[in-house]
Structures are given as structure tokens and as C-alpha cells.
């Protein structure tokens with residue numbers, strides 16, 4: 218059995234950006250977080266060629282990940298592990314092209330897997346220890362950005378082993394207490410409190426609980442380039458970027474009505490059920506997701522290496538910017554919409570569920586194939602009932 | 605080869621989500637007595653562009669004021685935090701809506717067709733802003749086109765209290781006991797105010813029809829090639845002299861600079877003075893755990909760059925502005941390549957004496 222050598226990368230292989238970052242911020246991402254816990258997480262991934270049916274019924278050739286032998290999806294399967302786990306990922310390439318695999322911000326990358334390599338005894342495997350809890354993009358980093366934008370991307374999630382903002386009061390959070398900022402701990406401690414200091418508080422209801430989360434991954438599709446590449450053309454990265462003209466704008470691979478209907482994409486819940494949303498941009502356009510009904514707290518923002526940086530200041534946005542390869546965790550607090558008149562006003566004639574959209578405000582992304590507003594990067598979220 | 609198929613869908617629902625949104629003229633649900641009342645109607649007119657050409661724009665006019673039919677951006681709306689607000693809206697030339705961008709009312713008052721309805725001939729929007737800050741209002745019908753056509757304006761929610769500093773009597777927000785906002789004077793008191801809305805214009809889009817593309821036709825709304833770059837509707841050849849984009853201030857007093865990006869470009873702004881970001885998207889930056897606020901002002905040294913995302917708003921507090929002419933420079937970059945557009949710079953001024 219031949220094991221391909223692991224390719225380790227730091228700033229050098231994270232080639233999606235040329236901007237530099239300071240050494241202290243690189244180091245701060247690594248503090249005391251690489252202690253292996255002895256837990257193991259094993260995945261068996263496969264890369265395949267697919268045809269993708271778009272919102273208007275047309276199809277384009279793309280690539281996709283799947284759990285080996287199972288149905289391919291775009292984005293690929295969610296890979297979820299615990300901090301400190303030893304993660305082993307076997308990758309087989311059943312596509313007609315050469316591919317790679319890389320998790321941005323983790324110590325995991327492999328390049329140039331030839332077609333049909335890794336599908337026998339001969340495993341192509343990467344193995345690493347999962348660090349810093351948060352949200353990461355995994356991609357085919359080869360031929361960047363082409364293979365990624367053509368469908369080879371997905372979410373790698375690291376959960377804390379003991380993620381409590383306040384363990385005594387049973388206030389979980391999706392990060393480790395030693396590394397989370399005071400502001401993050403304060404926010405998660407405040408969730409579910411009916412009163413603070415004897416006064417009515419902002420977040421009555423429930424604390425956040427692990428699993429109460431959604432993932433939104435954005436991408437754009439240029440059908441002409443997809444077809445040219447499937448027909449055998451090999452544009453360079455700079456040719457691809459110069460010619461990239463997306464006509465479809467996706468959230469979790471879906472557009473418009475399809476994403477608004479997708480249970481995994483459309484957040485639902487009652488007032489007082491805060492939800493974490495892990496947002497990522499696998500594409501080349503800079504998106505400006507805008508949410509109605511509630512602002513979100515921006516909790517983390519990836520640095521230029523894809524490592525999540527826990528925010529010291531939890532700014533509340535109704536629009537947060539998503540540059541290419543950016544990941545941001547945001548908290549949707551699921552409070553009552555704050556700008557309805559206050560009590561004693563009561564909502565009687567208007568009924569639950571309250572439906573609101575979330576859409577990219579660079580409205581070009583709200584189209585598909587040159588029109589069809591709003592069949593683009595949009596979904597809904599629903600407040601199903603009061604506290 | 606495997607095909608990844610679209611999920612199953614109901615064709616009728618597909619139709620009302622996009623092509624034929626629900627149009628209606630309901631009475632305002634759960635209506636109560638108002639404290640502020642404004643009216644808006646839809647109008648269209650021609651605007652003279654930098655090169656002498658004329659383009660059609662659409663916007664919201666205030667029918668109670670004569671001579672206000674060419675408002676681009678649409679007339680600013682300012683109300684106080686906590687006031688019950690009503691806006692009677694009468695579209696014409698087809699259905700439109702008003703979305704109160706950053707304000708979070710019930711869905712009926714949110715102005716989005718596919719989650720409520722589009723206004724056929726008349727509706728009174730109702731909401732009560734709970735937080736002072738910087739907002740927008742805009743049409744949310746075929747938004748990709750109607751926002752580009754100019755159907756937007758600034759909405760400012762002012763605080764209830766006044767600053768005791770007589771030189772800087774205006775607050776951005778009401779400071780509360782328990783607030784912590786390191787670096788700034790609580791409430792960000794100011795004297796002069798500069799409000800800058802950056803926009804870009806693709807002339808081809810201004811020849812399109814109200815419902816262009818909505819029923820599946822390819823009208824090229826994926827191709828946005830902006831040729832004109834403006835602030836507050838003033839083209840970038842005049843923004844350093846026009847009264848709409850030049851603010852007078854008193855040296856040594858504080859200035860509030862509010863910036864919004866109404867373009868479809870990445871907007872990179874260079875700030876010419878030492879200043880603080882004190883509010884984003886209608887939310888002041890301060891910490892007060894009892895209130896559920898966990899943010900802090902951000903210091904920006906002179907020369908700092910700030911990316912303002914599409915439809916984001918930033919309020920920037922300039923303490924004790926120095927005498928001189930200060931240039932606020934906005935560079936418009938392509939949303940995919942991030943290359944600067946040709947002629948894609950617009951500069952506003954704050955002149956302090």
C-alpha cells in the first residue's frame with residue numbers, strides 16, 4: 218500500500234490571495250489548539266464529473282464531491298469533526314481530469330490526483346489534527362480557481378470538545394472557551410436570558426444549542442466556461458478569471474425558489490431560538506448578503522489563510538461582505554423583528570409565520586440567465602411563532 | 605455521467621415567486637395612530653450625464669411638495685427613534701414597493717413581493733424604528749433593475765436626546781448608562797454632517813422596461829458595465845464643487861460622515877482624517893451587556909481604507925476636524941475582478957474653516 222506524502226502548507230500554498238498577513242495574527246490562530254485528543258474522524262471522498270440542472274432547466278457540466286460510491290452533490294458533503302481529532306480523508310478521483318483536495322486554514326492539502334487514482338487498494342490519504350473550532354472551506358485547490366468554481370467545494374466544520382460560554386449556566390457556544398473572545402462569550406451567555414439586572418433582556422427564550430445551525434455556501438456558474446472546459450479546453454487561471462462571466466448565482470448549489478424551499482438552507486424557528494449560520498464564498502464574485510427581519514452578529518471572519526479569526530467586536534450587520542474564499546460565522550438571533558411598534562401594540566391581523574428574505578444586494582446576483590429576478594442568490598427565513 | 609437534478613417544485617409557486625408576484629392594495633394590518641406621516645409616489649425623468657447624454661431615471665417623489673419630481677437619490681427621510689411611522693405609497697406605471705432597508709418591521713411592511721405583496725395602487729407602510737442610525741429605502745420590485753434606475757433614498761433615524769456640548773449638539777444615538785465606547789465621546793456628538801451615497805450607472809440598463817426579464821427572458825441583467833460614477837446623484841466631474849457633495853464644517857468641531865454604497869461595485873473608500881467607525885448598518889458600536897450590545901468603535905487613522913459593501917452603511921465620527929479641505933475618495937471596483945472601473949473614482953469634500 219502506497220501512501221502519498223502529505224503536503225503541508227502554510228501561507229505559501231494558500232495561493233488564493235497575494236495579500237500578506239502579519240506573523241502575530243498567524244501565530245494567534247494556533248495557540249494551544251493542536252493537542253490531539255485521540256478521537257478519530259474518517260472520510261472516504263470521491264470526485265466525479267456531473268451534469269447539473271440549473272433553475273431554468275438547462276444543464277451544465279461540472280465536477281462534484283461525494284462520499285465514495287454515493288450521490289454527488291454541490292457543495293460536497295459536510296465534513297464535521299471535533300477539535301483535536303485525528304482526521305483521515307481518503308480521496309479517489311473518478312473524474313476524467315486530474316484533481317486535488319485542500320482544506321483552507323487546516324494543515325491538509327493534496328495535489329495532482331490522476332484520473333482513477335485512489336479507487337483501488339492504493340489509497341490517497343491525508344491525515345491531520347483538526348485545530349481551531351470554526352468553519353472552513355474545502356476545495357480542489359488544483360488549477361485554482363477553476364476546479365473549485367466548477368463545483369469542487371464544501372464545508373469542513375470543527376466543533377469544540379467543550380464549547381461553553383458559561384458551563385455552570387449551560388450556555389453552549391460553537392468555539393472553545395480558551396480562545397473565544399470576551400464579546401463572543403458575553404453574547405452566548407446572554408442568549409436565553411429573560412432578564413438581566415432585573416430588566417427585560419434582549420434575548421429571552423433559549424440559549425443557543427449545538428446543532429442549531431445552517432450553512433450557506435455561495436458560488437457562481439458561467440455555463441459557457443463550464444462547457445468549454447468539458448469539451449477539452451484548458452484555460453489558464455488568468456484566462457478563466459478574465460473571461461469569467463457568471464449567469465447563475467447559487468447558495469448551497471441552489472437558486473431562487475429552490476433555495477427558499479430547501480430545508481437545509483432556509484432557517485426556521487420561533488422567537489428565542491438563535492441560530493448559527495456558517496457563510497462561505499467559494500466563487501469569484503464579492504457578495505453582499507443582506508438579511509431582512511433581524512440583523513446578524515458577525516462572530517468570525519477568515520484571514521487570508523482561511524483560518525477563522527474570532528471577532529473582538531461583534532458588529533451587527535444587515536449586509537456583510539463576502540469576498541472570494543471568505544468564511545464568516547454569523548449569529549441570527551431570532552428575536553422578534555425589532556422595528557414593529559412596541560407593546561401594547563399587538564400583531565393580530567398579521568399572522569405567523571413571518572417570512573423574510575436573505576439575498577445578495579449586488580442585485581446582479583438576483584438573476585439567472587440574464588433575467589428572471591429573483592431566481593438567484595436568495596433564500597428565505599421564517600419566524601414560525603412567538604416566544 | 606450522473607446528473608444532479610433540480611429539486612421538485614410547484615410551477616404555480618415558481619410563477620408567483622418570480623414572474624407574477626402577488627399584487628395587492630390591502631389596508632395596513634394592525635394599524636395604529638401615527639406620529640410621523642410621509643407620502644411617496646413614483647416618478648420618472650431624465651438626468652443629464654457627464655458626457656452630455658440624457659438617461660431615464662425612476663424615483664420616489666414627495667407629492668406634497670411641488671417641483672420635487674426629479675429626486676435622485678430620492679428625498680431623504682428623517683424620523684426620530686421610537687416614532688410610529690406611516691408612509692402612504694402610491695405607485696404608478698405598474699407595481700412597486702418600498703423596502704425600508706435595515707428597518708425590521710412585519711413582512712407586510714417590509715416591501716418584498718415574494719414574501720408579502722407588491723403595491724398595485726396604494727398602501728400605507730407602518731413601522732417604529734427602535735434604534736437611531738443610518739438606513740436606506742428603496743423599491744424591492746424587480747430590484748436588480750429598479751435599484752439601478754434610481755429608486756432609493758437615505759433614511760436616517762435620529763436619537764431622541766441632544767448633546768449637552770453646544771458646539772456639537774447632535775447625537776448619532778442616545779448614549780445610555782452602562783454604555784462603553786472606548787475612544788469616542790458617548791453618542792458621537794457632532795455639528796456638521798456629510799451624507800454620501802455612491803452609485804454607478806450602466807446606460808444600457810436605463811433603456812429597459814419596468815418588468816424586464818421577469819418572466820424568463822434574457823435581457824442582459826447579468827451584464828453590468830458601469831460608465832458613470834456619482835455621489836448623491838452628482839457626477840464625478842462635479843462632486844468636489846457641488847453643494848450636494850461638499851459639506852462645510854467648523855474647524856475644531858466634530859463631523860459625522862455617513863457613507864452608503866448604492867452601486868453594484870466594490871466600493872473602496874479612503875478616509876482623509878483620523879476618525880472612528882461608530883455605527884454600521886444602523887447599529888451603533890458600543891458594549892452594554894444588559895442591552896445585548898457587544899461591539900466597539902474602530903479607530904481609522906488618516907489614509908485608512910474602508911470597503912463599503914453593496915447596500916452597507918457606515919457612520920464615521922471625525923472628532924475636532926482640522927481646518928482645511930478634506931477629500932473623501934471612493935473607488936469603484938468590478939465585483940468579480942476587483943479591478944477599478946475606468947473613470948471609477950468619485951471624491952466628496954468636507955471643507956473645515
Ligand SMILES: [Cu+2]
Nearest residue numbers: 507576703744
Ligand atoms: Cu432586500
Ligand SMILES: [Cu+2]
Nearest residue numbers: 703705742915
Ligand atoms: Cu435593500
